[in-house]
Structures are given as C-alpha cells and as structure tokens.
Amino acid sequence: MRRHWTPLAFAYLGLAIVGLIGTWYFNVLAIIQMRDYLGDLATSGPAVSSFTVDLLVVAVAGSIFIIVEARRLRMRFGWLYVAGAAITAFAFTFPLFLAMRQRRTTELARSEL
Template sequence: MKTQRGVKANYFFILAAIGLITAWIFNGIAVMKSQDYLAAWFGTEVDLVLSFDIFVVAFAVMPFMIWEGRRLGMKNIWAYIVVAMFTAMAFTFPLFLAMRELKLAKLEAAKA
C-alpha cells in the first residue's frame, strides 16, 4: 500500500472520514436544536451562493462517479449516490475517489 495509488487512496479515506464525522456532528446538533434546513440553505444571498455551489458540484460529481465507475468496472456505484443522500457528499465522493485509486492500482497490477 506504499505505492502512489495507495497514498492517494489513504488521503481520500481520511477526507471521507472527516466528511462523515463532520456531517454526523453538525447534523446532529442541527436536529437537536430543531433548526430549519430550508431557511438555512436559502435564507440569504450568501446562503444561496453556497447552496447553489454545492448543487452544481454535486450534479457534476454524480455523473462523473457513474461514468468513471462504469469505465473502470467498479461495482455498486449507485450506492455512493444513495448513501450521499443520507450522509454527505463530503463523505461519499472522497470514498469513491479512494476506491477508484484502489481499483486503478488493481488494474495496473494485473497489467504488470
């Protein structure tokens, strides 16, 4: 796992863990405080900028994950998108990138 691909995979696994933990913590706090998600996402112009920024990135990331996953022969790519709806894209996209690196390493090893 000391290969360049392994280092990249570990980096993305760390980001995925951070994304999951922060989503759990801050969503938990928001739920305990009965905060209004729609008001928070669309309350001010600054909120709108951040919200639409996230939407555009998500709509770029989801097809990329599907197309790249299919190209590489990765299984259950749909699961990353479904899980993102219940956790956070900040978790599932780095997780996908980590798994992609592992798949690329496997494909490269098979060629060698």
C-alpha cells in the first residue's frame, strides 16, 4: 500500500493539512470572537485570513500540478503559467492552463489513432 504514496502525493497531502489547519484556525477564531463571518469578508477580520490561507494553499497545489502535468504531457513553458499568476492572477492562469492541457490531451489522443 505504501508504494502508492509518491513524493508528489505527500506534497499534496501536506498542502491539504496546511489548508485544513490554516483555514480552520481562523474559522474557529471567528466563532470564538462571535464575528460576523460574511461581514468580515467585506471589512476584514478572521474570515479574510481564512479565505487568504484557502486561496494560497490552492494556488500552491495548483502550481505544483501545472508544473508536473506540463512535464508529463511535454507541454513547453509550463512554468510560465505559474509565473504569469504573479503578474495577473491564478484565477486566470490556472483555467488557461487547463484549456491548453485539454488541447494537448486531445492532440495526443488523435495522434495515437
């Protein structure tokens, strides 16, 4: 069973744990302080910190996925999607990568016919 756990799987698992602990720390803090969670999203507070940790962990996991998947599919310049996120937004570069990944997998599937 252990043979299925690759270093990449452990990295994703570690990020999942960081995401859970990081977000729930701030969620519990908001509950203890009896904060208006939705109101805090607009005005600051623990809810914003929880949301920030949430997005940061997703961006790191997504960046790892982009690099690994681009290499696996032999997509050139995969690192540009990660670098581009710093200039634009991960909300732009990740879906863009997924679109280009879909094009590549379709291309590979058609070349096998």
